Amino acid sequence: MILPYFIIIPLLAAFIISLIAGKKDNWAVILSVIASSALLVLSLFSFISMKEETITYSMSAWSIPYGIVLVQDALTSFILVMVSIISFTSLIFSIQYIRHLSMDWKYYSLFMLLVTGMNGVIITGDFFNLYVFMEIALFSAFALVAYGSRAEEFEAAFKYAVMGSVSSFLILVGIAVVYSATSTLTMAKVAQILPTLNNEIVLWVGAIFMAGFGLKAASMPFHAWLPDAHSSAPAPISSMLSGVLIKALGIYVMIRIFYNVFNAPEVFMKIFLVLGTISILIGVFLAIGQWDMKRLLAYHSISQIGYILLGMGIATPLGILGAVFHLFNHAIFKSLLFYNAGSVEMALGTRDLRKMGNLMKLLPTTSQTSLIASLSISGIPPFNGFFSKLIIIIAALQAGLPWYALFAVIGSLLTLASFMKVQRYGFKGETVIETAENKIGWRMNFAMITLAVLCVVTSLMVVPGIQEVTLDPVVKVIANKTEYIQLVLGGLNGN
């Protein structure tokens, strides 16, 4: 069984790093790179090999409802692949970037804990276990946001911690309500029992979860912590937070709960639609006025999360396909954009777009990859963002929601406008900048180039033939809703 290794490997790495790393970070780097490449290989392997089956694993062989169960289906493996790719490239990017801040092993230890938390949330099939892993991820995220140790970073981390705790409290209340109503914490079991109970419970719990996980996903109006936290963190951490954390802790859990456990109640789908659309528009309007590059990117995360929520809210297989695809794509291009911002910040010592200029000669890799990422996020063919937005817009129109489609189009237009602003001031400005404070090393360039290539390559996932083996199984897991119960419990009985 490879399932537990997704948790064991990073957790072990985190502790071993703290044990064996001396004052320097060499061992920490080596260990964490080994761990994350192992995770990358494992996740890719499991995604390719398992296709449409569902694998379950009971921890310590305690059977349900007493024990904790880990579940892996296509959706899980898909998100795991996403997390592994981004954490691997972020780690590679970090090596030089973090050394420029401090030579410390703690960063890598925290990083591995962050990965542990996310992987745990993704593969667990148990509500309380989910809560625990979520807190692990969150606490390491708080620490990593404050890693630069400047006043504004502490302030951001503090805000993040307060808001995060409020939402965690809500989630805990939700879990308590679920437990008191169903006497179990295993998701599949809960899903089985819920329809036999009063429908009001689903509504109550759903509303609480919507707010709680809505904050983790940073959808409007629960978004306000994100711009501070994501723009203050070191660049590779920003990309982890914006690229994968808000999705693993927010979107993924919402999909699991609202589709697989609650059977996609219509009222919540409507809320998804509305929250998604508001997030798209308000997020992009807030973003376009920013001059701090990372802050601008952070606001765009809100807006892009809106697209994913919109796709989920449409609730047709096509809408889900768009959402899932956009989820993956957003992880890639947003992480890349944060790497770009980090690389510029390192080279010029500023994040202010007005102080940048023509960087084409000084930072060719950064400029070229930032162009690719900007085009991807703005939905320009042939980059991946185009296809996922296209699918979402088609799905919205097909489902008879023309207004939502129109808002998505307007959001896309404004996204384009604000990334044209980034390009115009940040990379193709009038003033030619000749010298850099720091040089950008090959590892940072490697991370950027890898993701830039992925921006193009992942668009192939919509090609008929490839789509059937990549995205379709994931969509099937979501669209089949509570079939999850049989898949999980059936698998357990055979164990």
Next chain:
Amino acid sequence: MIINELLLFLILPLAVGFVNLFLPVVLRKVLTFLVLTFGLVMVYLFYQRLTDSFAYFNVVIFSLNQIGLFIVAFIQILSFIILIFSVNGLDKYSEKRFFFLYPVTVSFCNAVVLSEHALSFLIFWGLSGLTLYLFATMGKTHDAPKAAKKTFIIIGGSDAFLLMGFVIMWLISPSTGWSLNNPQIPLQGEYAHIAFICLLIAAFAKAGAFPFHTWVPDFSQNSPVESAAFLPASLDKLLGIFLLAKMLTSLFVVYPLMNVILISIGALTVIVSVMMAMIQNNAYRFLGYCAVSQVGYMVMGIASGSVIAFAGGLFHMINHTIYKSNLFLSFGSVEKRTGTAELDYLGGLGNNMPLTFLMALIGGLSVSGIPPFNGFFSKWMIYQGLIEKTAILDSGFQLWLLACIIIAIFGSALTLANIMKFLHATFLGRRPEIYKDIKEAPVNQWFSNGLLSTLCILFGIMAVALPLKMFIYPVVEASGMNIPTFVGLYNPLIIILLLIIAFLVGILIYGLTAKVRYDDVYVGGMPALEKFRIAGTEFYNEVRNFTLLKSIYNYAEKKYFDLYEMGREFTFSFSGYLQKAHPGQLQLYVLYMVIGFLIIMLVV
């Protein structure tokens, strides 16, 4: 999947573009020439044997029909001629990018025209917009980054509307699905209208018609001249008008009122941009506005619903691409020699660059619609069609349409006036001292302009025999219309004869009368200094100061009529309000969250 000949239009130039990245300078140019020559040969072969299509997974992706072939033909012809101009004159750094982007753009434009599947149309349309942006970022002027941004926001943004339009079409007409092959959707109900307007936005933005034209002058002013001649003057016009023609002939079935509305937009485009061109002092910007005004004629012709005007619109489109790229390139030669595009600083270069002057003159006369050049013939066809159209309309519409025609003719006269200013400011008048050593443009440049000028003359004199019979009539027939009959009397040969007689008489008078006395120029009893020079840019300052026009011009210069600028203004003010709501106070943020939570609870 079999390799299909049609795919070569896409694959070959694309491959050449990427290969060019790794080739030495000379090979790069040779290869680009080869691939474009091959394109021309293919066009010739396809004219012998037309029907062809390429399917993938049983869905037709590319297909070739008459109008497609016509557009593809002119994409090849123009890119070939403009390439001749572009072989020297770019600096080393730009050249590498240029020879990557150039064939790639040709490839994408070909693919747009060949696409029968809406999604592939959309993708290649977007890609051709992307290369336009990449060309714009090559600009060296101070405002180039700004212009590139504006260009791509308008062009890329219009793609989003195109997407929406196609999806709605797909929903309205499930039987044709994504196929763009003649779905003939009747323009009824709000959905069809939304789709129509979405597509119209895309076509207008690409072709540069009012009110989405504002990127054209900015792009022309700030990008390398080769790219200005290549894209906004030629290929983008072909694509934009191609989409418009396709919409009106095969995608939608429009009603007469819509025709009239479109004609009015065309007339508005003509007059607005010709008036704006009048006050420009930068030559490229001036040519950009001029190019916009010509789009107005094409829109009027194609949207009129009359066969002869439709044919005239198509004809005007190719004429425009020819003479406008000629003008851009001729002036490009001047700018490359003198280093400035500001008309205020130029003048009297006709003696230094006689060939370039001649080419620019031919281009200028064509654009102003002077017989016997090509521009006259196509405009004349458009007017004929429109007048014919008035006969079958209600009296209210009739009056309206007549007003549009008058505006268009007036616009044509103003164009002539503008071109006179342009030619005078560049080639005539007194030459500033610093330009006394300016030489004629390099051979390849005037040769390329010469080819374009020859086409201007040929297409004017042999309009019916050459372009109409070879290219345009087949398109008209394939669109289900009859070949038009001309109502007026116009024979280019007679005009030429008259012109020759007039010239002979002129020479005769010149020879018979007394010798002309040449003398120095004096101002106030002093020899005229260079600062008394009349640059020509002041010609129409009077117009600018007319009571009513003055305020309109002032507003226009403050960009009140620019949709892009207005949108920008609105976006930033709205964004400002939203930012005020995010002051960084934790209490406030928690409050938002609580409110959100309560609302969700209430809803549930």
